[in-house]
Amino acid sequence: MKNSEFIVGKVPITKEEVRAISLAKLDLTRASNFLDIGSGTGSVTVEAALNNRHLRVTSIEKDQAALDLTRLNIEKFDLKNVVLIDGTAPLDPEKSGLNKSYQAIFLGGSGENLGDILDWSYQLLDQGxxxxxxxxxxxxxxxxxxxMEDIGFKKIELVQVGVSVLEGLGGGHYLKPRNPIVIISGEK
Known part of the structure; x- marks a missing residue:
């Protein structure tokens, strides 16, 4: 999906090229439950839900501006397979409405809770x-x-993605670089 399809504000968006790679690494075709932690604008949530109508998507966001944008984007695309939770991960599944079992989890934001969130995510993931x-x-x-190594994730991959987009400059064009992004994937 193009970034231009989303309602955006001052909240960072996972850019379309990085989103495409991240979603491919999640391999959602065999998943029934997907968790998006730190949804931001909701671009990963929306694209996952639109392209996988069988998928139950749960999206967690703690920042009010980001939560509002995620909600607006869910409504814009009229998604019925998304549950949006206002909260800070890790959450108690019993008290928050979370499933106890996921086949795929995307971590877009962690704040200061990175270790706790990764450990919690590992506990929520099904084998594989x-x-x-x-x-x-x-x-x-x-x-x-x-x-992730310490927790016990397998098949851990780390890739750095650098994307540049064509922009006009004077009478010519150049490739304007976007921030490089590190994508880490692993399996339980």
Missing amino acids: GRLVSNFILLENATKAYRI
Whole structure:
């Protein structure tokens, strides 16, 4: 999906190229329950739900502006297979309406709770379930990689994605780079 299809504000959006790679690494075709932690604008939630109508998508967001944008995007695309939760991960499944079992989890934002969220996500994942997380800061990416190893994730992959887009400059064109993103994926 194009970024232009989403309602956006001052909340960061997972750009379409990074979103495409992240969703491919999640392999949602065999999943029935998908969790998006730190939904931001809701771009990952919406694209996952639109392209996988069989999928029950649960989206968690703690920031009010981001929560509002996720809600607006869910409504814009009239998605009935999405549950939006106002909260900070990790959450108690009994008290929050979360499922106790997921086949795929996307971590778009963690704040200061990275270790707790990764451990909690591992507990929620079914055997063979996949977790994918995106990072701008290298320190957070390497920390996540080490934590995932310690927790017991298998088939951990770390890739850096650099995207540049064509822009006009004077009488010519150049490739304007976007922030490089580190994508980490792993399996339970």
